[in-house]
Structure formats: C-alpha cells, structure tokens
Amino acid sequence: MTNGRPDSNYLYYRWKPNECNLPRFEPNTFLQLSKNKHIAFIGDSLARNQFESLLCMLSTVSKPKPVHHKGSHWWHFASHNATLSAYWSPFLVQGDERQKSGPNFNTMHLDRVNERWLKDMDGMDFILLSFGNWFNVPSVYYENGLVLGCLNCSSFGFNYTDIGFYVPLRKALRTSLNAIIERKRDKGKEISVIVRTFSPTHFDGDWDKAGTCSKTEPYGNGEKKVGEMESEIRRIQMEEVESAKANANEFGGTRFEVLDVTELALLRPDGHPGAYMKPFPFANGVSENVQNDCVHWCLPGPIDTWNEIFLEMMKWDWKGQPRSEE
DSSP states (O other): OTTOOOOOGGGTOOOOOSSSOOOOOOHHHHHHHTTTOEEEEEESHHHHHHHHHHHHHHTTTSOOEEEEETTEEEEEETTTTEEEEEEEOTTSEEEEOOOTTSOOSEEEEEEEEOHHHHTTGGGOSEEEEEOOTTTSSSEEEEETTEEEEEESOGGGTOOOOBOOSHHHHHHHHHHHHHHHHHHHTTOOSOEEEEEEOOOOOOOBSOTTTTOBOOOOSOOOTTTSOOOHHHHHHHHHHHHHHHHHHHHHHTTOSEEEEEEOOHHHHHTOGGGSOBGGGSSOTTTTOOOTTOOOBOSSOOSSSTHHHHHHHHHHHHTBOTTSSBOOOO
16 A cells, blocks of 8 residues: 555455364464574465564554674564564575576576575574575476586576476475474474475466556355465475374474465465555556566555464464473
8 A cells, every 4th residue: 555556445354264263364473482492484475474574563553673694684572482483495596597687597496495594594493484486487407417408598598307396396495394393302492494385376377578557356155276286286285294294203202293384375366466566556557568466465464364373373282282482
C-alpha cells in the first residue's frame, strides 16, 4: 500500500486449515520461546521475505537493533537476547549466480555446502531453509570437481548433457542436510532445521516476458491445482527431510521438520506486490513495460501465515510435548 496499491482486501483473508485452528501470531510468545536463541533464515530472497515478515511482527512489541555480521543481516532483540538472521545462499550449496553482464547462467557445486552459513551454524538454534526458484534457470552443475550436466545450456555453446534441475535440486538439499547432521554429530547443542516447501509464483504469462499478477482475490478451494513442477519440488523436499530424519536419529541432536506452504501459497495470487514492487508505477500513465513481482509477498500479507505456522511448530519440543515459555 505504501507504493500506491489501491486495493486492500488481500490484508484480511486468512488461511483456515481443515482440521485445526491456526491462532494469530503472538509476538510476545514467539520472543519468549526465542529467549537466548538464534533463528536463521537461509536461502533465497523468499527466505529474506519471511525473515522481514517475522521481524515486522516482532517489532510491534520489542525493538531490535541491527548487528553487522560479515555481510549477513542480523537483528538482536535485547529484551530476550534473541537473534534473527538472514543468509543469502540461493542454492544452499556453493555456486555462482548468473549475471546480466555475463556469464548468464548459474554454476553449482552440488557436493559442497555453502560455508557462508555453515561456518556460523554452531551458534544457531533454529534454521529455516528456503530455496528452489534459482534452480529453474540455465545452470551448469558440478560434482567432485567435474561437470555433472547442465540445464538449458546449449545456447552458451556447451556440449553438456541437459539433466533438468530436479536431480540437482535434490542433491543440493541432501548435501546441505547431511552437512548439518555431520556438523552437529559431535556437538551437544540441539538444533531444529525446518525446510519450507516451494512457494508457487503467479505470473499470468512468463516471468521474463512481462508476465503480470493483477488478481485481487484468492482462488477458491478446488479452483487452482498445484502444478507439476511445484508438486515435484515439494515431493523432493518432503522426501529428503524424511531421509534426514532417519539419518539424524542415529546421532541425535538435530530435529528436521517441513513447513509446508505450497498449497496455501498457491491460493493467494492476490498477495504479491505485482506492479507495485516500485512506488507508484502508473503515476505517469499506464506503461506496457512495468515490471511485476509475482514471486515475493506483500508485507503485511499471506507470508505472515508462514510465521504463524512456524510459531506453532516452535511451541512443541523434541518429544512432541508443549514447550515452556519460561
């Protein structure tokens, strides 16, 4: 609304689960459960989006202070000695993002976790992993220092096998989860790792060909189905978390869960900034070249629900019992 969006109905819709009640977000409860803890959002710009949603809601009861930390975003709530952080790592593993000035493709080392966040992990209590959107673009994949394959790379003159992005995505997640288990195997401090499932986009048309998202109402139940790509990414994420749970049980100290937002996010095409990703895009009349953001979410908006679910997950301890707020 700050950027001139004229409608506001998207602020008032709430997701209602079928068989339970999802309470509204209670910032005081969240801060109590976060006392003396570090909560890290790791991944792509949607990780940052969810981090900002949480930061805004918590700031209504306690004002945090920014902390400079090696290029990552850290905020400290002195009232509870709680820290929120956001780490940019769109592949989770080591890699280089494509650049407009070239090369215009990603490179990923699927067997090497990104040390940018892993080296700080010993001080973290909750990790939320968010990734997926950066995988469906031209990429070259490496494993053991050798090219494993690529995605849509023929236009760059490479004679590599196109292996799609599902296998690389699975390998990147598995490498990251296994690295967490290995890092924590000999540590006494418990850590909870939450993988957020894929959040669908809502471009009416291709995102890179002036696609828009101008809907102002949610989809009704049954009106929109999860697409094949979104469903497959979600399936991979769910399977890898279950595998990590089994591996972690051997050592203990690491808890893995899924924050499943795919379907609830699918139903909210109205919740994106759209053309209002920049202030007052139509101030000088309607333009055919107005860029739309149909990936990220308005604040406040539907993404706040993700943090409501996250809070409910925090309320339960490792044994499935309510956690004390003391």
